[in-house]
Amino acid sequence: xxxxxxxxxxxxxxxxxxxxxxxxxxxxxxxxxGRIPVSGPAEVDAxxxxxxxxxxxxxxxxxxxxxxxxxxxxxxxxxxxxEVAELQAREGGKPLGDSRGGVEAGIGTLEQYAELGPxxxxxxxxxxxxxxxxxRWEPRGVVAVLTPWNDPVAIALQGLGAALAAGNAVxxxxxxxTPLSGARVAEVLASHLPPGVLQLLHGDGRTxxxxxxxxxxxxxxxxxxxxxxxAIRRATAETGAHAxxxxxxxxxxxxDAGVDPAWAAEQVALGAFANAGQICVSVERVYVHEAVxxxxxxxxxxxxxxxxxxxxxxxxxxxxxxxxxxxxxxxGAQVLAGGSTPEGAGAWYPPTVLVxxxxxxxxxREETFGPVAxxxxxxxFDEGLAAAARSTYGLAATVLTPSMxxxxxxxxxxxxxxxxxxxxxxxxxxxxxxxxxxxxxxxxFGPELLDELSRCKVVHWEPART
Numbered sequence: 461x462x463x464x465x466x467x468x469x470x471x472x473x474x475x476x477x478x479x480x481x482x483x484x485x486x487x488x489x490x491x492x493x494g495r496i497p498v499s500g501p502a503e504v505d506a507x508x509x510x511x512x513x514x515x516x517x518x519x520x521x522x523x524x525x526x527x528x529x530x531x532x533x534x535x536x537x538x539x540x541x542x543e544v545a546e547l548q549a550r551e552g553g554k555p556l557g558d559s560r561g562g563v564e565a566g567i568g569t570l571e572q573y574a575e576l577g578p579x580x581x582x583x584x585x586x587x588x589x590x591x592x593x594x595x596r597w598e599p600r601g602v603v604a605v606l607t608p609w610n611d612p613v614a615i616a617l618q619g620l621g622a623a624l625a626a627g628n629a630v631x632x633x634x635x636x637x638t639p640l641s642g643a644r645v646a647e648v649l650a651s652h653l654p655p656g657v658l659q660l661l662h663g664d665g666r667t668x669x670x671x672x673x674x675x676x677x678x679x680x681x682x683x684x685x686x687x688x689x690x691a692i693r694r695a696t697a698e699t700g701a702h703a704x705x706x707x708x709x710x711x712x713x714x715x716d717a718g719v720d721p722a723w724a725a726e727q728v729a730l731g732a733f734a735n736a737g738q739i740c741v742s743v744e745r746v747y748v749h750e751a752v753x754x755x756x757x758x759x760x761x762x763x764x765x766x767x768x769x770x771x772x773x774x775x776x777x778x779x780x781x782x783x784x785x786x787x788x789x790x791x792g793a794q795v796l797a798g799g800s801t802p803e804g805a806g807a808w809y810p811p812t813v814l815v816x817x818x819x820x821x822x823x824x825r826e827e828t829f830g831p832v833a834x835x836x837x838x839x840x841f842d843e844g845l846a847a848a849a850r851s852t853y854g855l856a857a858t859v860l861t862p863s864m865x866x867x868x869x870x871x872x873x874x875x876x877x878x879x880x881x882x883x884x885x886x887x888x889x890x891x892x893x894x895x896x897x898x899x900x901x902x903x904x905f906g907p908e909l910l911d912e913l914s915r916c917k918v919v920h921w922e923p924a925r926t
Contacts, residue, residue: 466496468503468662469646471510472655477503477662482636487553487771487807494551496639496662504631504670507659511602511629512676514656519599519627521654523578526625530574533652537567540648548613548641553771553807558735566617566645572890573910577625580910591922597914599627600702601678604671608684609637609773610738610829616642619681620649620658622909628679629657633671635684636664637773675699679913682706683740686827686853686898693901704912705900706740708827709855712848713743713884714870716841716861717751724752724860725759728833729767731858731884733811736769737831738777741856743884745817745824746835747844753837757796757815760833764797764811769831771807778807781830788814788823788834798831819847827853841866849874854896858884 466481467474477497484493499507518526537544541563549559583595603623607616612634623630634642639662646660661667668688672680673695679702680692686707696703713731715724731743748756772778778801785799798812809830817824817834824834838844841861848857848870856878859870871879877893880886892906902912 466494466643466662468497468499468507469650469658469660470503470506471513471659472650482664484551484637484640485774486550487774489805494640496636498663499633499661499667500663501670503661504667504674507631507661508602508671508674508676510656511631511659514654515599515601515629518629518654518657521627523580523625523627526627527574527577529652530570530577530621530625533649534567534570534574536648536652537563537570537645540644541567544613544641544644547644548638551640552609552612552638552773554735555768555770558770562611562614566614568889569614569905570617570621573621573625576907576910577627580626580914587920588922591920594919594921596917596919597911598917600913600915601628602676603628603630603679603681603913604674604677605630605632606668606672606680606682606684607632607634607642609635610735610740612638613641613645615683616645618905618909619683620645623679623681623913624649624653624657626910626913628913629659631659631661631671631677633661633663633668636662669695672696673699677701679704681904681913683904686900689900690898702912704902704904704909706855706895706904707898707900708829708853709740709742709895709899710744710825710827710851710853711741711856711858711876712745712747712851712874713858714841714844714848714860715746715748715752715756716844716859716863716866717749718862719752719860721752721755722759724748725756725763727858727860727884728760729763729811732833733764733767733769733831734885736772736809737781738773738829741878741885742829743858744828744832744834745848746833747838747847748835749841749844750837750839757813757835760835761797761813764813764833767811769811772809772830773807775807777829778809781809781828781832784823784826784828784830785812785814785832788817788821791818791821793817793821793823793834819850825851845870845873852898855899856880856893
């Protein structure tokens with residue numbers, strides 16, 4: 461059964477939301493894809509209350525049974541992969557192949573957490589001959605899962621899969637920019653779960669803010685902007701909820717002397733332009749050694765001209781990119797490729813390369829989240845490393861270098877959660893990282909996410925005296 465994606469899910473029932481609605485438009489041509497209601501405090505209270513009621517029963521469900529239900533949901537999602545991928549592509553602008561890959565990755569993550577849930581760790585310690593301490597990992601209770609628009613299905617299934625596998629009830633609010641694919645995922649998951657274990661709300665910050673600050677929410681899992689993440693930190697400091705946050709990044713890429721300039725340009729183009737630059741770990745700052753700068757820039761400009769991308773998620777996001785580029789040019793940067801907004805419908809923006817960027821420019825300080833490679837030429841690896849480390853963000857960084865010494869220094873000295881050596885993307889399945897500085901806190905993925913979404917309780921056992 462396929463439900464209207466604009467409905468909200470409260471206590472196992474699909475219901476119409478409030479009268480106020482938001483339009484969801486295709487960023488390729490501005491066509492209307494659907495509408496969603498803006499859930500308010502009353503719906504938030506109802507959703508959290510329903511999750512609280514369902515949490516105890518779900519926590520008592522055996523990990524093996526929880527895993528079986530999640531695996532069944534994953535199997536159904538595989539049969540609906542093309543449908544979900546097409547919906548995600550229409551509302552977010554991803555090319556269909558990329559969208560399909562993201563949905564497949566999300567289903568794989570759901571399957572992974574279904575496997576890991578029953579194996580989630582515990583520990584026993586013997587303090588005396590007849591005494592034992594047992595460390596039990598138990599569900600925290602109610603998890604609010606708030607997900608972004610740039611890879612909505614994959615990230616939603618990451619948060620939902622881990623929270624549910626760990627035995628928590630969930631209130632899910634997908635981004636208002638890409639809510640329809642999130643609703644479809646929730647529909648499939650909910651059909652395999654006991655009523656109330658998964659609640660779905662729609663809306664923007666007017667929905668997310670009261671949800672994150674709700675006194676009966678035990679964990680807030682948020683992937684999105686750093687500004688929203690900071691607000692969640694403040695809210696959870698008041699309620700005592702545990703916050704797992706991944707916000708924005710301003711990821712640097714160091715291009716060292718001695719590398720193949722064409723290969724380095726291909727890496728940077730992939731890092732800066734893939735998904736129209738709308739990836740949390742996109743390359744946004746490039747520090748290239750002067751010894752390879754000229755051929756590197758020539759190759760990067762050439763690649764920018766042939767790199768195929770979709771539109772930005774909407775015109776509001778395009779305005780951010782336009783503003784950053786315009787300010788950089790006004791401050792002395794030179795556009796080598798792209799940099800101009802095409803006429804016509806949609807939220808298109810071309811792959812763009814700028815050189816002559818300085819670290820005081822907005823383009824080098826604030827998250828742009830668009831297909832822009834901002835390049836600064838440096839005279840030494842030390843200069844580039846020091847500049848790359850200066851950021852209020854702490855998500856990830858890349859170093860392209862033939863030098864083992866430089867690779868090791870970058871791994872030690874860059875204050876980020878992930879350092880990638882000679883590859884802008886990649887990573888083992890099940891890998892994990894925790895961001896630093898203004899980007900966020902906690903392990904947002906990998907097996908360690910199960911720890912974040914569980915509470916460790918120590919039980920001390922001794923024999924009774926009779």
